[in-house]
Amino acid sequence: MPARLLPVSTPFFDAVIIGAGAAGLFCAAQAGQRGLKVLLVDHADKVAEKVRISGGGRCNFTNRDLDVRAPHKHFVGQNAQFCRSALSRYTPADFIALVERHGIAYHEKHKGQLFADRSAEDIIAMLLAECAQGRVERWQPCSVKNVVFLADEAGGTSAGSYQIDTDRGPVQGRSLVVATGGLSIPKIGATDFGYRLAQQFGLPLVAQRPGLVPLTFDGQAWAPYAQLAGLALPVEISTGAKKERMAFVEDLLFTHRGLSGPAVLQISSYWQPGTPLAINLAPGVDLPAALAQAKVRSRKLIANELAALVPSRLADAWASQSADWQRPINEAADKALARLAERLARWELTPTGTEGYKKAEVTLGGVDTRALSQQTMECKAQPGLYFIGEVVDITGWLGGYNFQWAWASAHACAQALPLH
CATH class of the missing domain: 2.40.30.10 (Translation factors)
Structure with a gap:
């Protein structure tokens, strides 16, 4: 008689992060280095395509002129003050220190804008090295088909987990982080997945439109x-x-x-x-x-x-x-x-x-900040669900501000993710 096949248990992670762009990579690295078991999933073949093409291929990775005491000066959104907490806890100086620790040469080009001397690939390699240090598991390319919240056995909403159905099979995560970006530059893989996920869980959205875009x-x-x-x-x-x-x-x-x-x-x-x-x-x-x-x-x-x-x-x-x-x-x-x-x-x-979005550098609008905690980026009404980076209704000026928001929101989220 043929051997009976035993059911394969669904892999369980402390955090599943959807989107391997700037915010997703940085959040995964930070969470992994805190000791969490992290899975990073992205539908694209390559990580961080937006980082790769930014700044003429040299990545304008932050702006040293950012005033964290008055972030509304450099950011747009229905409540630009929302970004103040994250930006004040992870500053341009913090990211610059990381860049220097990895031996990446950089220069200031104009009005506080910092660029890698050699290539944006150096910044991507740094993010991947940080993920490796945190033992982050990465599935790529891998599309997410469906997400379901599994409440605790008592039927409450204070605890639970998420089941994520992917091209590579189902996984479960105690926390789910959405770092899917916006709609800008569809040719490198931008989709509305993050907004659809927000709507699935009842989060309000601010209408999206192209930002940092040429006018006709x-x-x-x-x-x-x-x-x-x-x-x-x-x-x-x-x-x-x-x-x-x-x-x-x-x-x-x-x-x-x-x-x-x-x-x-x-x-x-x-x-x-x-x-x-x-x-x-x-x-x-x-x-x-x-x-x-x-x-x-x-x-x-x-x-x-x-x-x-x-x-x-x-x-x-x-x-x-x-x-x-x-x-x-x-x-x-x-x-x-x-x-x-x-x-x-x-x-x-x-x-x-x-x-339009084909030439826009960012997407204005997104997940309404009123639905999120500014300290943790977690949904107030949906435990264990976090939104970070461009998918949120926070948009920076040209010149490295959007990357700093990616790093800062990712850091705030990673520090808040519960340990097993």
Whole structure:
């Protein structure tokens, strides 16, 4: 008679983490090093693809200018103050110390932004080494098909575990950590799985939309500016009025379809559809005075004088918009020069949309922070379920802030996960 096959017991872990991006890897490493038995699951072939492509392949891993006493200055969300607890307990200095401990050379590029000297691969290798130190088990590629909460035998909700059905069979975890990221850059595997899981367990969601994303304009209206594609210059860009006004001084990039560059990516997280942007194309320059002085001393064309203040291609494009600006500056009417100065200092235009998730660096919105503990990242109404990183309604500025939120939220969660 053939031997009877015995049922194989379901593997049990202290914590199962879904998503092997920045937050998931770091949480797994920290939890494992605390002595927890950790399983890290991801549907993609490679870990941390977003880390790999970030910062031009060098990973802008944090920002030393982050002010943990006032995180709302650098973060967006319905309650940006939510991130304060995690960010104050795991700071940029803490992550920098880890990078240095692994011997990774880095540099500051601009406004506190820190990049690996060699490659983002160094940061990924560091995260994997930290996971190895914590004896983290990793299943990849491995998709999660279903998640069920198993209440304790008494039927209560204060204890229990999660059964996770995967491509490699079922597993159970005392805690379940969702680090699945947002919807941005679908070509590297972004999905809405984390949001669907949140809804399954009754968590409210804040509507998602692309963040840190180029803005687009009506094709016909944009035609005069499409010729400037590739041109970059420093600007002041703003949106909103009075107390709601937000402004950045950063580089702007013209594209065939609209505007990009750090200035636009930053403002896109605050821009509301249907509202205008105001752009000062020559910040720090007193344009009326500069043009008035040029009128007295010069016989050059207005465009030529303007080219001393802004890039020549921009000067030509602006001067071509009015016959009053296509003449020697000494022959121009004072009102015409004043109008030109005003237009350059406050160029108002209303985007028609964005380049969408395919070009967005992050996703705005996500799991409502009101449903989570800011100390532990655990769901208030669902024991043992945690959400960390980009899947939560916390979005940082461009420049390493989102990675710092990933590290900090992951750390807060890992320190709170119960030991067996």
